[in-house]
Amino acid sequence: MKQFDYVLLAYGASFLILGWAAWLIIQRDRKLRHLLDKLKKGN
Amino acid sequence: MSFIFDHRPKQLISLIGQHVWWLAISSLILLAIGLGLSFWGSPADYQQGDTVRIMYIHVPCSWGAMATYFLMALISVWGFIKQLPLAHVIVKAMAPIGFCLCLVSLMTGSIWGKPTWGAWWVWDARLTSMLVLGLLYLAYTLLTHNGTSQNYKIAGFIVILGSVNLPIIKWSVDWWHTLHQPASIMRFAKSAIHWQMLIPLFVMAAGLACLSITLFLIRLRSELNYNRLIAQQIRGII
Numbered sequence: 001m002k003q004f005d006y007v008l009l010a011y012g013a014s015f016l017i018l019g020w021a022a023w024l025i026i027q028r029d030r031k032l033r034h035l036l037d038k039l040k041k042g043n
Numbered sequence: 044m045s046f047i048f049d050h051r052p053k054q055l056i057s058l059i060g061q062h063v064w065w066l067a068i069s070s071l072i073l074l075a076i077g078l079g080l081s082f083w084g085s086p087a088d089y090q091q092g093d094t095v096r097i098m099y100i101h102v103p104c105s106w107g108a109m110a111t112y113f114l115m116a117l118i119s120v121w122g123f124i125k126q127l128p129l130a131h132v133i134v135k136a137m138a139p140i141g142f143c144l145c146l147v148s149l150m151t152g153s154i155w156g157k158p159t160w161g162a163w164w165v166w167d168a169r170l171t172s173m174l175v176l177g178l179l180y181l182a183y184t185l186l187t188h189n190g191t192s193q194n195y196k197i198a199g200f201i202v203i204l205g206s207v208n209l210p211i212i213k214w215s216v217d218w219w220h221t222l223h224q225p226a227s228i229m230r231f232a233k234s235a236i237h238w239q240m241l242i243p244l245f246v247m248a249a250g251l252a253c254l255s256i257t258l259f260l261i262r263l264r265s266e267l268n269y270n271r272l273i274a275q276q277i278r279g280i281i
Contacts, residue, residue, distance in 0.1 A: 003093040003158060010097045010154040011078075014104070014147045021143040022258055029261050032268040039275060 052129070052267045059260045066257040073250030080243035094158050095240075101151040103248035104144045107255055108176060109209055111141030115183075116206035119199040131195045132270065134202065135187045136262035140255050142180035149173055160222055168215035169223035172208055179205040 001009075081099040088095035115134045122130025152170065153163045164170065179201065186198040211218075216225045236244070 001158075006094055006154055006158050007096045010151045011100060013150055013154070014100050017143055017147050017150070018254070021139065022254075025139075025258050025261050025265070029265040029268075032265050032272065036268055036272060039272075 052271070056264050056267055059264045063257055063260050063264075066253055066260070070250055070253030070257055073246060073253055077243055077247035077250045080246055085240050085243045086237075091159060094155060097151050097155040098240075099243050099247045101148060101155060102244060103251045104148040104151065105173070106248060107251055108141055108145035108148050108173075108180075109212060111137055111144060111255070112176060112180070112202070112206065113209060115141065115202050116209075119202045123199060123203075128192075131187075131199060132266045133263060134183075134199065135195075136266050137259055138180055138183045138187070140258050140262065142177065142184060144251075144255065145173065145177040145180055149177060156222075165222055167221045167223050168219040169212065169221050172212040172215050175208050176205075176212060179208065 077099065081096050085096070085099075087093050115137050118130050118134050118137075121127065122134070149170075152173070156165070157163050183198045183202055186194050186201070215221060216223050
């Protein structure tokens with residue numbers, strides 16, 4: 001592996017982890033807000 | 044800190060909704076500029092070559108992981124003293140973000156170690172103490188996942204006790220002979236890094252800080268909404 005390949009691997013893996021975490025956090029937030037809206041409309 | 048505690052959960056949720064967008068956009072802009080500067084706006088190191096560019100993601104993530112844990116410990120102490128349940132909700136919202144930053148720090152450090160030291164991992168004092176930080180984050184997250192108030196108390200104590208690890212991480216490179224390089228930015232003497240490398244480092248740090256705050260606010264809103272949902276369910280049963 002060349003030096004620059006290690007750099008690309010580090011940045012790629014970092015943004016994959018951070019992006020995946022952000023996606024999970026946003027999805028959970030959306031799901032909970034949707035559930036609360038549904039309950040509010042039901043009442 | 045009292046700024047957050049002065050608000051009721053409903054007020055806090057609407058406040059988060061107002062501010063999360065501009066924070067998210069700022070973090071994306073800062074990270075884009077930071078990435079550009081890291082790859083094209085900074086020179087390669089005379090010894091390490093291009094691999095030094097890993098520093099621009101590795102160092103801000105390490106700072107972030109340690110700063111998040113420090114804040115978690117501080118808020119836990121505040122929560123125990125003032126008997127504030129919201130403090131535990133805030134700490135719970137922070138933990139996974141700190142864990143991700145710690146994971147990225149460990150992983151990028153490992154990738155940087157291979158071309159520099161010739162090994163993916165060494166049981167060096169700095170690396171081991173950072174791994175302990177990751178395990179502390181993991182322990183807290185597992186304990187508070189669908190946890191009872193008793194679990195929150197135990198997890199809070201773990202966070203406070205685990206904060207002993209923070210000075211060990213910071214000064215491990217001075218206290219022991221390690222492969223990891225000594226401090227070159229956060230030190231009492233003048234920084235040992237050239238400004239051409241410091242600028243992308245601080246832009247990336249600002250971008251990651253903005254991203255962490257954005258994700259923390261979204262997590263906090265989720266936790267507050269989750270508690271509202273549980274409270275509504277309990278009311279429905281009663």
